[in-house]
Amino acid sequence: MADRSKTIVVVGTGYVGLPAALMLARAGYDVVGVDINENIVRAINEGVMRIKEDELQSLMADPQVRTNLRAQSTPCEGDIFIIAVPTPLDERKKVADMSYVDDAVNSILPYLREGNLVIIESTIPPLTCRERVTPMIEEATGLIVGDTVFLAHCPERILPGDIFHEIVHNDRIIGGINEKTREMAAGMYETFVKGEMFLTDDITAELAKLMENTYRDVNIALANEFAAVAEGLAIDGQEAIRLANKHPRVNILSPGIGVGGHCIPIDPWFIKEIDPSNSRLIFASRLINDGMPARVAARIRRLTRDVSSPKLVIIGASYKPDVDDPRESPAIEIVHLLREDGYTLEHYDPLIEGMGYSSLAEICRGADLLVVLVPHRVVLDELERTRPEIEKEMHTSWIVVF
Template sequence: MDAARVPVRDVLPHIVVVGVGYVGLPAAVMWAKAGLSVTGVDIDPSIVEGINNGRHHVTGGELDRMLSDPAVRDHLVGSATPVAGDAFIVAVPTPVDYLTKRPDLGAVEAAVRSICPVLTRGNLVVIESTIPPLTTSGLVKELIERETGLKVPEDILLAHCPERILPGAIEHEIVHNDRLIGGIDDASTQAATDLYATFVKGALIPTSATAAETAKIMENASRDVGIALANECALICEKVGVDASEVIALANRHPRVNILSPGIGVGGHCIPVDPWFLVDVAPAETRLLRAARVVNDEMPKRAATRVRTALNGKRGARVVALGAAYKRECDDVREAPARDVVRLLQATGITVEQYDPLVPGMGYASLAEVAKGADLVIILVHHARIDDDIAAAGGDLPPVLDLDPR
């Protein structure tokens, strides 16, 4: 299209971020550090209050440290409702229904609908939330046009720019990772590129909205399939009586093989969720993705069975479980398979005390002290701190069962 039809500004001085959680807040912080005026909008009053007080509602974590930067406090304010601005970023959760595994886009619809009363000609709308292919060009575009009476992209620019961040390294990754900039047209892509160029040092890769949507989900689906292969390898090795870690290390000596590490399952808000978005739009073409989900979802049950076997059926057993985050070296407990393992063990009458030195409120002063009198210590998440604490405890620990081998 002719970019002159939309008055795209050279500078976007006011950014409105709708949804300032694990994805939206880091972006809001980075634009604030770049000197732009930013309003962070959230339906959770504690998040809004925290932003206005320069702290995160979960204290002591990575996001709390980012918010405490004085430069951020000078340019970022929290609000319960959207305000007028130049660019609007939607970064709200996109879960799947627990039973049907269908995408739940209710939060995206609500967020887009909430900004429509303040949208004006020339504004840019960016969806950062992970969404099924064709959502930007379909549901989002149609909703904006219906609610505002304006046309996309003639009046309102629209793009999908999925996040690529790793909990535990958010501040580094949001700046240095490459970003996909998927505009609904060339002018939208350029406007979004200009916006993210204010803080991103990685490559800004222009593409279409649908290609960006699909690529983002394939990134996580690829990880899910790779983890499922590693987990299935571990099950095979158990069946034939060989050590899975050794087998994987041997296989990985091949220059074109890279089998991942097996574990107790897949957690977080991305990898176990996103493949279902592709299953929803292409059910006949996603047999492998569905099979990988089945394998990974069964791993907590397998882990719980191994613990019960190690306890030899002891009644009233007490277990100390180390690790609660969904992956190593982070404090994020969302959808963590460690939680499922603990729940399954407790359901059989085993007393489980769970600790994680990286998760606020779940630490311990001395591993040897909390493990005193336990029948078994199980490693659910292999943080380096846990390794160090086990080594420091030496022979003062009960038997240790490693369910997350490196």
């Protein structure tokens, strides 16, 4: 049974840390959210929820949460420390940028006491707990990891847009450095997790998390490669995939314009980083998916090559349909490539603040090509409803939906 009188210090209160802090505060723990971003600290203390999800907004307003959760810009003493800071890709070296994790771990070292549990929720390369965080803790505190202080990797799987449901109902991997650590970590998560919890060691947890997004990346690369072969044959790749998927044991994903977001295009590199010789398929998949924006830009160039100074309207800037997140978006890269080529283009996305538009018909007035790079439901619906009006307004009425 978890001891809810404990203090939990959550370092990094973004998409991952804040929902966890809210859940733990509602479960009855005393929770301190720590963030180097003063605006985030202020918002939490004022009860303002920055993540646009109704249930999280309500959770932030819950009286129990308001009582149990406070935020500050530096850590303090506690019983459990959760690290949920970014682990972006070092774009030049294609390895994990561990500077945020290093800073976060360093920031808690002065407050670590015997019996504390440190949980890394950030996505990290295998061996980070053993070879990076353990020596940091032991050298600075004199505590022994696994004996007098405890360290676990409990990766997060939430999908932004559905965080409230997923943080509770997803199955969870608890990767403790030893049995006692696993039990301590599981005891905390069981206060709000309804999914199954799988207890394992830290290295297995680190690799399993990376495998999940790598699996998606490799399968998307396969679909993109199939689509390229179909294009070479001048047939409809989507149709070929649809037919192949009629096989009872085949499930090819949909090809697209590339892979975006802050997880799928990044996590596979963390596997390659630690074992390049066994990551050839992973590496090839990354190259295929990263090469998609250039392929799409080339396709748009081919489509418009007979028009002098074509005018393009491009819809979509988020990394995937129906979300408002433009991080690592292949659509933005495609627009960048076309702008570099000197194309006249207008770029909109109805889900992204500051990129909205009046109506497709109006923004397509005089255009030669309308390209929907990110097929948001709302855009497809409008296209279906008003296609004749849009085509009437266009100079050359080409409409391409990816």
